[in-house]
Amino acid sequence: MPELPEVEIHARNLRRWLEGERIAACEVVDAKLTAGMEPGALERALTGRRVQAVRRTGKYLLLDLDGGETVVVHLRMTGRFVRDDYVAGPAPRPTRLVLNLESGSRVRFEDRRRFGRVWVVDTANPGACSELAALGPDALLQPLSPEQLAEITRKTGRSIKTVLMDQRRIGGLGNIYAVEILFRAGVAPDAPANTLSNAQVREIARVTPECLEWAIGAQSRGELIYLGEKGAENVFDLYRRAGQPCPRCGTPIVRSVIGGRGTYYCPTCQQR
DNA sequence: CTTATCCCCTGCCGGC
DNA sequence: TGCCGGCAGGGGATAA
Numbered sequence: 006m007p008e009l010p011e012v013e014i015h016a017r018n019l020r021r022w023l024e025g026e027r028i029a030a031c032e033v034v035d036a037k038l039t040a041g042m043e044p045g046a047l048e049r050a051l052t053g054r055r056v057q058a059v060r061r062t063g064k065y066l067l068l069d070l071d072g073g074e075t076v077v078v079h080l081r082m083t084g085r086f087v088r089d090d091y092v093a094g095p096a097p098r099p100t101r102l103v104l105n106l107e108s109g110s111r112v113r114f115e116d117r118r119r120f121g122r123v124w125v126v127d128t129a130n131p132g133a134c135s136e137l138a139a140l141g142p143d144a145l146l147q148p149l150s151p152e153q154l155a156e157i158t159r160k161t162g163r164s165i166k167t168v169l170m171d172q173r174r175i176g177g178l179g180n181i182y183a184v185e186i187l188f189r190a191g192v193a194p195d196a197p198a199n200t201l202s203n204a205q206v207r208e209i210a211r212v213t214p215e216c217l218e219w220a221i222g223a224q225s226r227g228e229l230i231y232l233g234e235k236g237a238e239n240v241f242d243l244y245r246r247a248g249q250p251c252p253r254c255g256t257p258i259v260r261s262v263i264g265g266r267g268t269y270y271c272p273t274c275q276q277r
Numbered sequence: 278c279t280t281a282t283c284c285c286c287t288g289c290c291g292g293c
Numbered sequence: 294t295g296c297c298g299g300c301a302g303g304g305g306a307t308a309a
């Protein structure tokens with residue numbers, strides 16, 4: 006589920022919870038989280054270390070530890086960090102990792118579908134994580150200029166939505182924000198990237214950081230919104246609103262599938 | 278290089 | 294009520 010805005014909220018929370026804190030003990034509850042690592046390697050890397058900084062790039066969280074190592078986390082679809090003395094209410098979702106802090110509080114990683122992954126790399130060599138090594142510039146911290154985006158789009162006939170979601174090109178955009186960005190830009194999601202006008206490319210470049218900032222603001226107001234969970238309010242213009250009127254023109258919103266992902270668009274407002 | 282399909286997992290929701 | 298297919302905001306592997 007989480008895309009750049011939700012991962013950014015996580016980074017801000019983890020800064021408040023972890024920065025400057027020492028991890029007294031750590032328990033990997035689900036070994037699948039550390040698939041590919043030596044058994045016990047994550048525990049060894051974290052135990053007794055102090056978290057010096059929390060960073061985000063694309064959809065990746067990076068926890069820099071004293072001693073020169075960095076823990077890289079990808080939340081995938083359903084991962085999330087919670088602090089027990091912060092998040093109210095019972096019914097904790099499945100716990101995969103527990104960090105017990107020296108200060109006494111506890112931070113847990115929950116992940117219903119168990120797709121989340123963790124790596125440990127030298128802080129000086131984050132590229133040791135191959136996924137991270139292939140990641141393009143962050144869509145918010147290093148937004149592409151219209152010229153840079155045009156350089157990417159003119160070289161491929163893939164749909165513009167697929168290109169926006171390609172983490173090797175742009176880091177951080179996923180299915181929801183690709184949908185919302187293309188709506189704001191007035192561009193049809195299935196338009197081949199190399200057929201877009203300069204004006205369309207410029208518009209996509211312009212609305213991308215705007216849309217992400219809006220989402221960070223919306224997601225900051227309370228608990229992160231995880232659509233599909235009970236009580237989750239859909240704050241998006243088009244996403245998962247097939248058949249409902251377009252907020253701009255009233256035309257019923259259409260759902261299609263692009264690259265295997267549910268895609269929503271307004272056939273009137275979005276042009277090829 | 279590209280697309281398509283499947284896979285990894287679990288849970289929810291709507292329809293019958 | 295109960296079952297069942299569809300769907301889900303991630304990415305990788307594989308085949309064509």
